[in-house]
Amino acid sequence: MVFQWIGIATITYLVIKLVYYLAQGAYLYFFRTYPDFNKYGKWSVITGATDGIGKETAFQLASRGQNIALISRNTERLKNVAKAIESNHNVQTKCLTMDFSGDEEIYDKIADFLQGLDIGTLINNVGTDQEIGRFLEQSNLSLIIRNLVRVNIMPVLKMTQIVLPGMVKRKRGLILNLSAFTILHPIGKYAIMNATKSFVDLFSRALSYEYESEGITIQSCLPGAVGTKAAQHVGDIEKMTSPKEYCTSWLATVDKTRRTHGHWQHAVESWVWVKIPTGLVQKLANYFYFEPGVKATQDSEKKK
Incomplete structure (x- = not known):
């Protein structure tokens, strides 16, 4: 019994x-229920705003009445996105061309650009993915380290440093930081990239506990592959969740959780991902990602 x-x-x-x-x-x-983003403030600031998740988020927030400050490195694309937002939605836009791989002085220019705005929402979306190989065997290792740290880590820290004081003063604000669900396993040949994205996740969740009493909502988002140009090396982007569908789902999780995968398909994929033994994850990564990527690079070099 x-x-x-x-x-x-x-x-x-x-x-x-x-x-x-x-x-x-x-x-x-x-x-899917959405917060009133205007309760945080009149302006949303988005980095990496000219393509994929950043661009789609800008349009969706604009459709909810947010003025949009766009920061990215391509001037022409910035102007096109800003023009399209203003044409489709009765909101204001501001643009700043900025390469986040630059020195720390770029953040002085960003601070000047954002001066005086009632910033309610900050979306740290900018990132780079350029590492495939064992740590010491990569060509231009110093450059890879510099770029991954400067583009994946520094913007999250420095943009938060710029925007958070105003949010604390007003007792309201929202910060959304993009990580990746690949951080749920250590992956060899992807060590620096995964580590930088792990930083984004841990920093976001810790900061959330620090500032929730100040009326600040901070969320870490761990998406899988979204159908953007950046995901072409992973597979057929037509079969992936589209940026529009992803952002529609993701923004509905705001105010509900400190950590999200943004979309139910990505949540299921991450659940399966964490159940797979790390050794098998490495073999799968080698087969589907690293070896095809290396072969494609070698084929390209031969053609040259």
């Missing part, structure tokens, strides 16, 4: 746990 009751208790616990996770997932990803 004792073992029978232990079995019943165990099954009951597992069923309750499953129901809890399903209910939590449904609440986050299927019952």
